[in-house]
Amino acid sequence: MIKPRDIVPFYFPSSVVFIDDNANYLANLALALDPDLACQLHSNPLVSLAELNRTAPASALVARYCSLFQFQERPAPGQRLIEFDLERVLREVYNPNRFDQVTVLVIDYAMPGLDGLEYCRHVRDPAVKKILLTGKADEKLAVQAFNQGLIDRFLPKQAPDLVARLSQDIQALQQAYFRDLTQPLANALALDSHAFLRDEAFSGWFAALCRRLGIVEHYVHADPGGLLLLDADANAQLLVVLSEEDLVAQHDEAFDLGAPSQVLEALRRGSGLLYRGAQWLPGQGDGNWMAALYPAEEFQGRDVYYHALIPRPAGVRREVVRSYRRHLERLDCAG
Numbered sequence: 198m199i200k201p202r203d204i205v206p207f208y209f210p211s212s213v214v215f216i217d218d219n220a221n222y223l224a225n226l227a228l229a230l231d232p233d234l235a236c237q238l239h240s241n242p243l244v245s246l247a248e249l250n251r252t253a254p255a256s257a258l259v260a261r262y263c264s265l266f267q268f269q270e271r272p273a274p275g276q277r278l279i280e281f282d283l284e285r286v287l288r289e290v291y292n293p294n295r296f297d298q299v300t301v302l303v304i305d306y307a308m309p310g311l312d313g314l315e316y317c318r319h320v321r322d323p324a325v326k327k328i329l330l331t332g333k334a335d336e337k338l339a340v341q342a343f344n345q346g347l348i349d350r351f352l353p354k355q356a357p358d359l360v361a362r363l364s365q366d367i368q369a370l371q372q373a374y375f376r377d378l379t380q381p382l383a384n385a386l387a388l389d390s391h392a393f394l395r396d397e398a399f400s401g402w403f404a405a406l407c408r409r410l411g412i413v414e415h416y417v418h419a420d421p422g423g424l425l426l427l428d429a430d431a432n433a434q435l436l437v438v439l440s441e442e443d444l445v446a447q448h449d450e451a452f453d454l455g456a457p458s459q460v461l462e463a464l465r466r467g468s469g470l471l472y473r474g475a476q477w478l479p480g481q482g483d484g485n486w487m488a489a490l491y492p493a494e495e496f497q498g499r500d501v502y503y504h505a506l507i508p509r510p511a512g513v514r515r516e517v518v519r520s521y522r523r524h525l526e527r528l529d530c531a532g
Contacts (some may be wrong), residue, residue, distance in 0.1 A: 204403055205228055205379050206379045206391075207375070207416040210233075210413050210521050210524075211236055212236070212300075213237070214297045216239045218242070218303065233297055233526075242304075255324035256322075262282050262289075263282075283419040286416055291417060296521060300370070301367050302317070304330065306329055307332060310454070314348075318347065325374075326371075329342065330352055331351050332353075336353070349370055392440065393438050399427075411428045412427065412428055412432070413427065413428060419437065421443075421472060422437070423436045423438045423504075429522045433518075434474070434506050434508055435510035437504060441503075457487070463490055469505075470490070470493055471490060472513035
């Protein structure tokens with residue numbers, strides 16, 4: 198199971214839908230929240246519910262990178278093999294609608310025509326997380342709904358620290374949404390090529406790196422192992438993360454291909470690792486090898502990893518990637 202501190206295989210900013218029949222309250226609440234939060238405001242719950250249920254569920258996103266492996270012979274009852282296409286995970290960065298994915302609902306309980314709990318009961322996508330805003334008279338109902346799993350959080354609407362608590366809950370539930378969504382993929386990766394995803398020490402370091410670089414979305418990368426990182430302007434970097442075994446494999450391959458001694462020494466010492474872009478070919482001289490060698494640092498967590506940041510990684514067409522900043526600007530114009 199993915200733990201809260203683990204790195205999810207992919208994450209991108211998503212949308213939070215606010216539903217309250219008081220349009221002025223919604224507008225004031227949205228202004229008090231983080232301006233980098235993608236909000237959709239609805240004062241008509243029936244219209245909002247119909248619109249939400251027309252959107253693709255989380256299962257559609259999973260289906261794009263995950264499929265059942267086809268057997269020549271029928272597997273044993275109850276057994277299934279799942280096949281993951283990590284290239285399709287990376288291609289999600291080119292989906293201009295990815296930020297429209299609704300991950301969290303914030304809904305008032307007391308609304309005419311359709312109260313908040315009835316709204317939640319009619320949401321078709323079970324993956325969407327739900328926060329109920331309650332009055333004092335509604336708290337008993339909210340507790341029952343929480344215990345039944347109908348909602349994920351409830352907050353008193355008149356609480357003096359509502360904005361701070363709401364911001365914290367939204368962030369936690371958006372992370373939980375992606376943890377639940379990517380659970381099978383994370384399980385497979387943690388057992389094989391990407392053990393660092395579940396190394397608590399490394400995930401803490403990664404969170405600090407994302408804050409420092411302004412990273413808002415990331416996607417698991419297969420070859421070399423690591424994570425593709427994008428900031429709010431869609432500037433891309435590749436965080437290559439290799440195990441000791443991976444680095445030995447790089448060294449042995451480089452040796453077989455005739456790499457110069459400086460490259461081999463850096464690989465032996467763990468002070469460098471190779472990232473060879475799409476145009477790299479062996480036998481083009483020592484300069485070609487040196488251009489593919491990037492400074493690496495050792496990280497001691499549960500295991501030892503060697504990591505390097507690659508600017509402008511090959512294959513990422515920034516000109517066709519919709520950035521999160523452009524998405525927020527579009528929402529501001531629409532509002």
